Amino acid sequence: MTSTDGLRLLPFRGLRYAPDRVSSLTAVTSPPYDVVVRPDGVRYLETADPYNIVRLILPHAADPSARHRQAADTLARWRADGVLTPDPQPALYVYEQRAGDVLQRGLIGALRLDGPVLPHEDVIPEVVDDRAQLMRAAAANFEPLLLSYRGRGTATGATAVIERTVRRPPLLATTTEDGFAHRLWAVTAPADLAAVDADLAGRQALIADGHHRWATYQRLYEQTPGATPASPWACGLVLLVDTARYPLQVRAxxxxxxxxxxxxxxxxxxxxxxxxxxxxxxxxxxxxxxxxxxxxxxxxxxxxxxxxxxxxxxxxxxxxxxxxxxxxxxxxxxxxxxxxxxxxxxxxxxxxxxxxxxxxxxxxxxxxxxxxxxxxxxxAASEDTVRQLALEGVMMPRKSTSFGPKPASGLILRTLDA
Structure with a gap:
């Protein structure tokens, strides 16, 4: 896709677990697919609840095509059974993670792939291929990747929208086993969406976590017949955090x-x-x-x-x-x-x-x-080192640094078949 000058974070109808169909939101969440320790972590999550998101992000079967088909069939069944239900209207989502002194807030949305997004690590082609086949079979983005940008560090623009929104009761709240409390709100007011759009129009983002998923989004768009800049495949599910306001943690x-x-x-x-x-x-x-x-x-x-x-x-x-x-x-x-x-x-x-x-x-x-x-x-390398190398177009060795806290998988999904 031709690159544009700014970021476009678009509303979407989030697909979320129906609370009355699962034992708890905590029991159906998971760390991102590449953080789950296999096979022990997969088995543990699968037994936490029969609807745990790990059955979608890390299905296991005899061969890759069977795994991807299994995830797609599982997603279709959960949607048909009302385990996962779509929100009534498109929204951006304010997402908060808190543990002790750590507080992170950002916006989850469908980011257009033609915006200025800076990678800083190479990817493993086999992983991108596997993720692409999985997302194509299921026609869904199962978990948001983590992007950072440098805002003004003040309660203006997108940050003002976030900090107004968190004063309201959330759509969901849960605490995961790592001690992080998670809350999610929908942003649907036209004035708020316009304020976010205007603020991000001149920004560029750094991929903090999720290089393989970003490369997967791009491959899916390029390889989907008939995909246009207006199609769902022209965007990918992300969490966008202003690190001037909410600094990320950097780990090895x-x-x-x-x-x-x-x-x-x-x-x-x-x-x-x-x-x-x-x-x-x-x-x-x-x-x-x-x-x-x-x-x-x-x-x-x-x-x-x-x-x-x-x-x-x-x-x-x-x-x-x-x-x-x-x-x-x-x-x-x-x-x-x-x-x-x-x-x-x-x-x-x-x-x-x-x-x-x-x-x-x-x-x-x-x-x-x-x-x-x-x-x-x-x-770990410092965020400033990572950002400077990314601005220079220099790729770090893959898996050089882990930014966080990472968004929990299973709180919100995005479907691509609408």
């Missing part, structure tokens, strides 16, 4: 290398990094990582075996890290991990069967232990 995404034993990982270093044993405590290991200067990682072979890798060989860095990128990119931990350790030292193939990405350090350590492999625990 860890790697699990199931086929590389901890012993092989350490002996294979060959002086590439200094390796030091750490106390047999994950919290202490992560604290040591945070305190380390320069590029550093924690290698974990199980819940009580940790080593800090730091002080990489400068000559090796110069030889293996691309020289045609900005210094801020060359110095990223994720850049050094992939260019130096994974590619040059350990020679781990860049494919899903050899590298898994987990957002939770404890889950990464546990998964590595189950497979007899190695977890590489990471630190």
């Amino acid at each position: 995404i860890h790697r699990v290398l199931p086929h590389l034993t901890p012993e092989a990982a350490l002996t294979g270093l060959g002086g590439a990094f200094r390796a030091r044993p750490l106390p047999a405590d994950l919290t202490a290991a992560l604290a040591a990582l945070d305190d380390a200067a320069g590029n550093a990682f924690v290698l974990a072979g199980g819940p009580d075996t940790f080593h800090l890798l730091d002080r990489p060989d400068p000559e090796l860095l110069a030889r293996t890290v691309r020289g045609d990128r900005p210094e801020s990119w060359r110095g990223l931990d994720a850049t050094v991990l992939h260019s130096v350790l994974l590619d040059a030292v350990w020679r781990v193939p860049d494919r899903p069967s050899d590298i898994s990405y987990l957002h939770d350090a404890r889950a990464a350590v546990a998964q590595a232990a189950r497979h007899g492999g190695t977890a590489v625990l990471m630190r």
Whole structure:
């Protein structure tokens, strides 16, 4: 699609769970599909309620086509049975997440794909292909991705609409197991919708979380016969947050290398990094990582075996890290991990069967232990670094950073068959 100068966030008729058809809203929600730890997390969510959203976002069957058809059939059945029901009129949705001192508010809507949206990570083609087949079969966006933009940081424009709206009773309210309270409101007043539209007209967004879903939206539009800029396929479901008003949290995404034993990982270093044993405590290991200067990682072979890798060989860095990128990119931990350790030292193939990405350090350590492999625990890059590289058009290594809090899946869906 031809790019436009600003963002267009359009109202849509949200598809939501009927409260009287499920045990609770908490029991039918899920983390985003790429955060659920498989297979244990999938099984846990499936048993929480027979209508848990994980049956749509992570269906499991003998082959991919069967999985996608299963999700589509499940969605059709739940709609026909009144488990999922459409809201009476199109709306933008104010979405609030709160836990302790963390408060995030934003707008959920159907964002036109021709707006200025900046990616900062590459995507895995196989994942985009799988997500595209799933969404095409179901004709639905199951979960919003997370976008950020820089507003004025004051209660004007879209932010004023949000902060007026949250004074009203919400459409739904629930608290998920991670301790976050979630609330949702519909915005339908023409004056409010016009205020949002005018405020976003000169904005650009950064993909905070959901690069694969954004790439999927674009592929679906390009590959859907007869799709026009006015069709549902020309938009994708997003949560848009003004980080000048509601700063995002930035966390690391860890790697699990199931086929590389901890012993092989350490002996294979060959002086590439200094390796030091750490106390047999994950919290202490992560604290040591945070305190380390320069590029550093924690290698974990199980819940009580940790080593800090730091002080990489400068000559090796110069030889293996691309020289045609900005210094801020060359110095990223994720850049050094992939260019130096994974590619040059350990020679781990860049494919899903050899590298898994987990957002939770404890889950990464546990998964590595189950497979007899190695977890590489990471630190997060700053939002300012991510945004600056995105503005320069420089892609970070995939899964470099996790922004949050992420929207819970299952609170609102968007159908594409209307």
